[in-house]
Amino acid sequence: MTYTSPLPVTEGRFYEGSRLQIDNLVMAYGDVDVIRDVSIAVEPGTTTCIIGPSGSGKSTLLRGVNRLHEPKAGSVALADDDALALKPDLLRRRVGLVFQHFNLFPDHTALENVALALRNVKKMSKGESRRIALARLTEVGLAERADHRPRDLSGGQQQRVAIARALAMEPEVMLFDEATSALDPELVKGVLNLMAELAQRGMTMLVVTHEMGFARKVADQVVFMDEGRVVEAGTPDEIFDAPKSDRLRLFLSEVL
Numbered sequence: 001m002t003y004t005s006p007l008p009v010t011e012g013r014f015y016e017g018s019r020l021q022i023d024n025l026v027m028a029y030g031d032v033d034v035i036r037d038v039s040i041a042v043e044p045g046t047t048t049c050i051i052g053p054s055g056s057g058k059s060t061l062l063r064g065v066n067r068l069h070e071p072k073a074g075s076v077a078l079a080d081d082d083a084l085a086l087k088p089d090l091l092r093r094r095v096g097l098v099f100q101h102f103n104l105f106p107d108h109t110a111l112e113n114v115a116l117a118l119r120n121v122k123k124m125s126k127g128e129s130r131r132i133a134l135a136r137l138t139e140v141g142l143a144e145r146a147d148h149r150p151r152d153l154s155g156g157q158q159q160r161v162a163i164a165r166a167l168a169m170e171p172e173v174m175l176f177d178e179a180t181s182a183l184d185p186e187l188v189k190g191v192l193n194l195m196a197e198l199a200q201r202g203m204t205m206l207v208v209t210h211e212m213g214f215a216r217k218v219a220d221q222v223v224f225m226d227e228g229r230v231v232e233a234g235t236p237d238e239i240f241d242a243p244k245s246d247r248l249r250l251f252l253s254e255v256l
């Protein structure tokens, strides 16, 4: 599968991504450690895909990076800042998170869903928030659907609204957790194309995905996690064509 951009890249903005560095992270639910000494560095403007079996800790790791669940030990650096010392609200403005479920307000249009976030978080005026919301919706190829409510949009379009809402915060890093896994198969490609486009435009991205074709084509680095640890990390060629561990070989034999 090839990824064609919804917009010619030259027409799009370029992003100024920041470096994200996770070192020796440990996270637990109660007494059970589910992230055990994880270190991952994502260079500015690059995409790292995290793959691994269910329950390996992928979602928990992303939740730790933007502090929806506080890590127990280790460090997370965003550019030159200690992400674990920033105010969580400020951190979440700098690190966008897109989930499987889009959590849009059903009674508001696509435009208002994005604009409301700008007014609430960035304290913008109504006019300014709507102007920027329309620009971000245009960026995700949805300008013509701006006045539709979520129920009148396809799942893929709703996910693109959620991505536009995250982009509106001008994040330095974007985290994606299975952003396409709730979508009907025919809608997956449009969202993956958009994510590939963001990667091409210099967004720093940490992407949990089951889409191995996407990881192979778009990732600069692929990280394989199992049982809360990084088992292997490398380029897509290294991970997919020359896996070193039995665990990764077994995983790939099950998913490819």
Ligand SMILES: Nc1ncnc2c1ncn2[C@@H]1O[C@H](COP(=O)(O)OP(=O)(O)OP(=O)(O)O)[C@@H](O)[C@H]1O
Binding pocket: 029, 034, 052, 053, 054, 055, 056, 057, 058, 059, 060, 061
């Ligand atoms: N809120 C929670 N309370 C207790 N344990 C949890 C909680 N959320 C996740 N876990 C456990 O933590 C471990 C890691 O879960 P996590 O959701 O991070 O895995 P995952 O790799 O994202 O899996 P999947 O591919 O199924 O989404 C699992 O053993 C899971 O059961």
Ligand SMILES: [Mg+2]
Binding pocket: 058, 059, 060, 177
């Ligand atoms: Mg998960």
